[in-house]
Amino acid sequence: MSTPQRLKLAGIGCGGRVRTYFELAARMPHWYEIVAAADPQPSRLELARRASGNPGLLCFRSDRELLSQPKLADVMIIGTQDDYHVEPCLAAMEKGYDVLLEKPIACNLRDVLMLERRARALGRKVVICHVLRYTPLYGTIKELIVSGVVGDVVAVHASEGVGAWHQAHSFVRGHWAVTEKATPMIVAKSCHDMDILAWLIDQPCKCVASFGELRYFTAANAPTGAPLRCTDGCPVGDACMYNALRYLDTQKGWLQWVFDGWATASDAEITAWLAQSPWGRCVYHCDNTAVDRQVVALEFERGITATFTMTAFDEGRNIIVMGTKGVLRGGRATRLGEGCDIIVEEHATGQRTRHMARAFAGGYDSHEDGDPGLMYALYDEMTKVDAAQMRSSISRSVESHVIAFAAEEARLTGTVINVQEFRARHQVE
Ligand SMILES: NC(=O)c1ccc[n+]([C@@H]2O[C@H](COP(=O)([O-])OP(=O)(O)OC[C@H]3O[C@@H](n4cnc5c(N)ncnc54)[C@H](O)[C@@H]3O)[C@@H](O)[C@H]2O)c1
Incomplete structure (x- = not known):
């Protein structure tokens, strides 16, 4: 049997995401070789070099510097912040790279649709990091639905x-936090959920309605006397679950994504960092505009309906798929209540079948093993002859981005949005 040709990977924007993918790829040396990275912050490049396991990693100070070199790799991983995906993605595609692009594809729908068209015109493979598609949980749920155990899907x-x-x-x-600088919550966080609904239901979405707002993390809820920063001696600091000084102990792990050197920093250094960084601010005194609750109601072809709730005030994902033959329940509540990942219950007999989803190791915990799942799948995705067969190609992913942007329009305008019309309004030929 011949050894497969390894894929060369490079990364733009060496934050938590690209480093996670580098670390995972470095554990799969039979498939991947990590060759280059770009980031303006030297500390980030150093972390990326370590994550890549390649001491000779070629390092550049910006996407432009990297992309002005002759083509160095097969796949460019783009993990810059939400408002800087379009330029590097376009330039990488023009240079001949296939791309692994972090979600959201872009901050507005016109750019999302434009990137998809360019990818098709240039014949580039672009995989969007909709990591939930690569989790054992949702992969198993998809297999069960396709196998027909719930019959025809009626509602989700x-x-x-x-x-x-x-x-x-x-x-x-x-x-x-500030959606005007990034994307609305339903795109930034819940585009994963819109994508999972679209994937599992596997029908075009027709209409979307949505409600929700930012209500809790506002000045109106600030305790009396709370200063702008937790480091300024808050009178209710000891009792406040959001006290930023919790980054010193119970919430320390979060620092790894925002404070390079966190692991070896002393308490005094962390406190000094909190005193001037956004993460030291009182949660009731920030400039945030992202909603802390939102519901979406969707109608798909064949009359299939779906509802989705995003809330700051619960943990983890849950899903119920209601079909003509049975109902499937999966996610955190099933795991906690039933000790398995998925339960399918037949309407006719009441028989219940329990399913466990295989686990990978590594990646962000809350991604349900999606990060390693994506890196396991990426080699196969990028070497497919037909891009249409890819599980999370940009052409598939635009569908759920359209739904998410339409949901935000529905929420803001209090109207029901026709998804096809909405897409046509944003499509520039
Ligand atoms: N798929 C998921 O589930 C998931 C989860 C979290 C975040 N994300 C997305 O991933 C992206 C990255 O998130 P993150 O937390 O790693 O971000 P981050 O802010 O930690 O990292 C971004 C990096 O880009 C670098 N950068 C800025 N300008 C650059 C340029 N011109 N050239 C090269 N590098 C540049 C910054 O210095 C920074 O190190 C975001 O779009 C985010 O929404 C996706």
């Missing part, structure tokens, strides 16, 4: 509990 209900501290860290104090 899904929920995503972001978790109170995660919400505070990322969507109140952090990178995705």
